[in-house]
Amino acid sequence: MTTETLNIREMCDAFHVTPRTLRFYESKELLFPVREGQRRLFTKRDRARLKLILRGKRFGFSLEEIRQLLDLYHMNDGQEAQLSKTYKLAERHLSDMEAQKAELEEAISELKEQINWCADKLSQMSKEKTVAA
Amino acid sequence: MTTETLNIREMCDAFHVTPRTLRFYESKELLFPVREGQRRLFTKRDRARLKLILRGKRFGFSLEEIRQLLDLYHMNDGQEAQLSKTYKLAERHLSDMEAQKAELEEAISELKEQINWCADKLSQMSKEKTVAA
DNA sequence: CGTTCCGTTTACGTCAACGTCAGCTTTGCT
DNA sequence: AGCAAAGCTGACGTTGACGTAAACGGAACG
Numbered sequence: 001m002t003t004e005t006l007n008i009r010e011m012c013d014a015f016h017v018t019p020r021t022l023r024f025y026e027s028k029e030l031l032f033p034v035r036e037g038q039r040r041l042f043t044k045r046d047r048a049r050l051k052l053i054l055r056g057k058r059f060g061f062s063l064e065e066i067r068q069l070l071d072l073y074h075m076n077d078g079q080e081a082q083l084s085k086t087y088k089l090a091e092r093h094l095s096d097m098e099a100q101k102a103e104l105e106e107a108i109s110e111l112k113e114q115i116n117w118c119a120d121k122l123s124q125m126s127k128e129k130t131v132a133a
Numbered sequence: 134m135t136t137e138t139l140n141i142r143e144m145c146d147a148f149h150v151t152p153r154t155l156r157f158y159e160s161k162e163l164l165f166p167v168r169e170g171q172r173r174l175f176t177k178r179d180r181a182r183l184k185l186i187l188r189g190k191r192f193g194f195s196l197e198e199i200r201q202l203l204d205l206y207h208m209n210d211g212q213e214a215q216l217s218k219t220y221k222l223a224e225r226h227l228s229d230m231e232a233q234k235a236e237l238e239e240a241i242s243e244l245k246e247q248i249n250w251c252a253d254k255l256s257q258m259s260k261e262k263t264v265a266a
Numbered sequence: 267c268g269t270t271c272c273g274t275t276t277a278c279g280t281c282a283a284c285g286t287c288a289g290c291t292t293t294g295c296t
Numbered sequence: 297a298g299c300a301a302a303g304c305t306g307a308c309g310t311t312g313a314c315g316t317a318a319a320c321g322g323a324a325c326g
Contacts, residue, residue: 007272007273008272008273008274009272018314018315019272019273019274020314020315020316021313021314021315023274023275024314028313037322038273038274038275038321038322039272039322040273040274055236055240057313058193058233058236059193059237059240060191060192060193062312062313063312063313064312072247072248072251073247075251080255080258083254083255083258084255086251087248087251087252087255090244090247090248090251091248093244094241094244094245094248097237097240097241097244098241100191100192100237101234101237101238101241103188103191103192104192104230104233104237105234107188107192107230108227108230108231108234111223111226111227111230112227114205114206114223115205115220115224115227118208118216118219118220118223119220121216122213122216122220125213125216140302140303141302141303142302142303151284151285152302152303153284153285153286154283154285156304156305157283157284161283170291170292171291171292171303171304171305172292172302172303172304173303173304195282195283196282196283197282
């Protein structure tokens with residue numbers, strides 16, 4: 001049977017993070033590893049959460065923002081008020097992300113242009129060299 | 134004639150940043166305002182650079198990474214070695230950004246799913262309330 | 267049975283990206 | 297001339313997200 005839970009070392013290797021990072025995330029209530037004695041064991045749920053945490057970070061969300069969003073992904077029994085609050089938060093994040101996507105697309109096309117200009121310049125320079133030789 | 138250069142206050146208003154930020158960027162060699170006496174005057178070039186800086190920041194690039202990329206956008210007279218170095222850097226950033234875009238799209242669609250699930254749950258709850266009444 | 271790994275807690279250190287404050291010119295206005 | 301507003305230069309403070317080091321516990325191995 002494939003390991004149901006990971007110890008800290010396995011978890012680190014699986015996600016390329018340090019033990020310090022995992023303990024830190026636990027202290028911030030982003031992860032909730034169970035304990036075997038005093039050692040941490042990371043469950044499937046922790047792995048799903050960590051994946052989302054790392055993704056969120058890549059998009060520039062703070063750990064606190066991510067923590068709130070994680071509630072949405074792991075909500076089963078929320079009260080209506082809480083649920084509706086999280087819902088609104090998620091909608092804001094969604095529109096943030098869509099704006100980000102539009103901007104990203106613009107930035108990509110501009111960067112491509114610059115790269116082409118750059119490539120032209122380089123090929124031009126190598127040509128001149130050949131001619132000079 | 135429309136102002137050719139902006140003083141620090143105008144520059145701040147135009148980009149919604151603080152004077153401290155502009156001085157900080159200058160100290161990090163991201164901006165190069167000219168001086169009129171001891172006061173800074175921001176040129177068109179500075180405005181173009183600041184726009185790119187702020188964009189880069191939104192995508193999670195560090196100021197140092199951005200500084201290197203700016204070299205690409207304002208390169209006219211670079212030596213071949215330098216140009217080719219910057220070119221490679223730009224290509225790495227481009228592929229970073231394209232990977233980021235793909236991930237962002239995935240994240241968006243997942244978040245949308247969750248939001249729909251959430252909306253269902255909420256409408257279901259309000260229905261139950263109505264029935265109970 | 268010693269020691270060598272893991273792992274744990276506690277606590278202080280660090281780095282980026284500014285914020286904030288003090289003290290000093292310079293400029294514009296009256 | 298007087299004075300407030302705007303800018304300048306240090307210099308120290310702050311926040312988020314960890315790094316790093318010290319000191320300890322258990323278990324596994326020769």
